[in-house]
Amino acid sequence: MNTNNLGFAGKVALVAGASKGIGAATARAFAQAGASVVLLSRSQPAVEALAVSIRQAGGDALAIAADVGDENAMKQALASVMQHYGRLDAAFNNATDGTMPAPLADLDIEGFDRGIRTNIRGTFLGMRYQIEAMARAGGGAIVNMASVAGINGTSGLSGYVSAKAGIIGLSKAAALDYADQGIRINVVAPGPILTHHLEAAGADIQRHAALSTPMRRLGRMEEVAASVLWLCSDAASYITGVVLPIDGGMTAGTKVPMNYRRGEPPRPAEP
Ligand SMILES: NC(=O)c1ccc[n+]([C@@H]2O[C@H](COP(=O)([O-])OP(=O)(O)OC[C@H]3O[C@@H](n4cnc5c(N)ncnc54)[C@H](O)[C@@H]3O)[C@@H](O)[C@H]2O)c1
Structure with missing residues (x-):
């Protein structure tokens, strides 16, 4: 996707959870689109x-170490952004941490809390x-990272599902709070994206994850980044409070083989 015309030249974009994976890919995309990028992790x-x-x-970037759950660290981080750039136009809250998958009764409690x-x-x-900083610059756009797991339940992931569903609720309420103050707040909800996590999981898991999507493939980090940039740009100027699935059709419903509808025997299940 050509992001040069999205109007980020001279703008400042912050990515929280930027050190690797989708956050790093989105930070690179913001920089390629002409924004100065604040990398927080x-x-x-x-x-x-x-x-x-x-x-x-050839880009411009400021690196800040902060734990997103630490109030003082986050306050300091935004003060540093304002001191360095004097403005904040876009922010992507992407950090995640937590527990290994398990049925609810076996879920690690400390990991759930994290x-x-x-x-x-x-x-x-x-x-x-971010809202405080954006209000000073006359407005801005925030995108928060959920997951298809925050829309549909996912077995073994009750902690993660709760956290991502919580982000969706939080974002919708905040979008309403600031809708008339020039600050738009939206959510992206990816399906299985090929990051280092799925790379480490191996070919079998990757194939199963791909087959769980109607498009029958994994998403690319750049496809998530392109949607985040678009939601943060003026191209999405009348959009706030939405949850955008980036999931190859996973949340659209159930894909039924057409031969079943014609009364033919169902196709054998794919491996
Ligand atoms: N990879 C996928 O298939 C997928 C699918 C749907 C949603 N997501 C979501 O996308 C986001 C990124 O996923 P990823 O696969 O790139 O994961 P990742 O583990 O590579 O990235 C997580 C980032 O958050 C940072 N981080 C973790 N805890 C932090 C804290 N307390 N303070 C500051 N930074 C912290 C990490 O250092 C890292 O930079 C996550 O929110 C994840 O839930 C991923």
């Missing part, structure tokens, strides 16, 4: 390394200080 060396590679590619803290408290605190 827990590890300073990781965000600094990404900032260096963005600068080497998932809620990073996703819900982290998105809440992020928005709180």
Whole structure:
């Protein structure tokens, strides 16, 4: 997707949870589209390394280490952004952390709490200080990261599902709070995206994940990034409070084989 015409030149975009995966891909996309990018994550060396590679590619980036669940750290982070750039136009709250999959009764409680803290408290605190900064610049756009797992239930992921469903509720309420103040707040809800997590899971899991989508393929990080940039751009100027699935059709419903409708025997299940 050509993002050069999305109007990010001279704008400042913050990505929370930027050190790797979808966050890093989105930060690179913002930089390629002409924005100055604030890279926020827990590890300073990781965000600094990404900032260096963005600068080497001709972009502008500021690296900030902060835990999204820490109120003081997030307040300080936004103060640093305002000190450095004097404005904030776009923000993508993307950080996640949590537990390994398990049925609810076996779910690790400490991991459950970490998932809620990073996703819900982290998105809440992020928005709180981003909104303050955007209000000073006359408006802005925020995109929060949910998942198809925040729309539909997913077995073994009750903690993650709760956290992502919480982000959807939080974002809709906040979108209403600021709809008449020039600040738009939307959500993206990806299906299975090929990041280092799915790469590490191996070919079998990747194939199953791909087959769980009507498009029968995994999503690419760049496809998520393109949607985030579009929602943050003026091209989406009348859109607030929406949840945009980026999921190859997963949340559209159930794909029924056409030969079943014609009364023919169903196709054998795909492996
Ligand atoms: N990969 C997928 O298939 C997929 C699908 C749907 C939704 N998502 C969501 O997309 C987002 C990114 O996923 P990913 O696969 O790139 O994951 P990832 O693990 O690569 O990225 C998570 C990022 O959050 C940062 N982070 C974690 N805890 C933090 C904290 N307390 N403070 C600051 N930063 C913190 C990590 O350092 C990392 O940069 C997540 O919110 C995830 O739930 C991913």
